[in-house]
Amino acid sequence: MSKITLIPIGIIHSPFKSRNDAPIQPHFAKDICGTIELNPKFTPALKDLDGFSHITLIYHFHKSEGYKLEVKPFLDNHLRGLFATRSPNRPNPLGLSVVRLDKIESNILYIRDIDALDGTPLLDIKPFIPEFTNREEIRLGWINGKIKKRLNHEKI
Secondary structure (H helix, E strand, O other), X not given: OOOOOOOOOEEXXXXXXXXXXXXXXXXXXXXXXXXXXXXXXXXXXXXXXXXXXXXXXXXXXXXXXXXXXXXXXOOOOOOEEHHHOOOOOOOOOEEEEEEEEEEEEOOEEEEEOOOOOOOEEEEEEEEOOHHHHOOOOOOOHHHOOHHHHHHOOOOO
8 A cells, every 4th residue: 555645734723732631522622712724825725614614624633652452442441442432542643523613714714612732733624514424323332321421420
């Protein structure tokens, strides 16, 4: 297989300076404001994006170091296969977050619900379209029932 080269299109700015400061998912970053500083050469690509309330960010976990094939996720006390978790330490450390888009001024996007670290390299932006991602029959595997407990601050 050939090597894949990705070029950041911008930088995500947030209040989170370290991994310990950052929320574990956008759900836990409600109303946290940030900005995206897009490389000015990509500004024309923002045309019509301002009509969307939410966008999907694909980014590089630039602070991740290495990975293990089994990890203990934040919602569990058991080792789970890496690909059955959302751990940032991965063979290809890519992050994915759906955030609210407040406004766009030139090459700066103002966003909310950001969980990425300040200085995170942004790889792509896509409009969030619920009808394209919703599924009728969803199984949640080992995490079933644990999300509500976590949201209610119950012991897992």
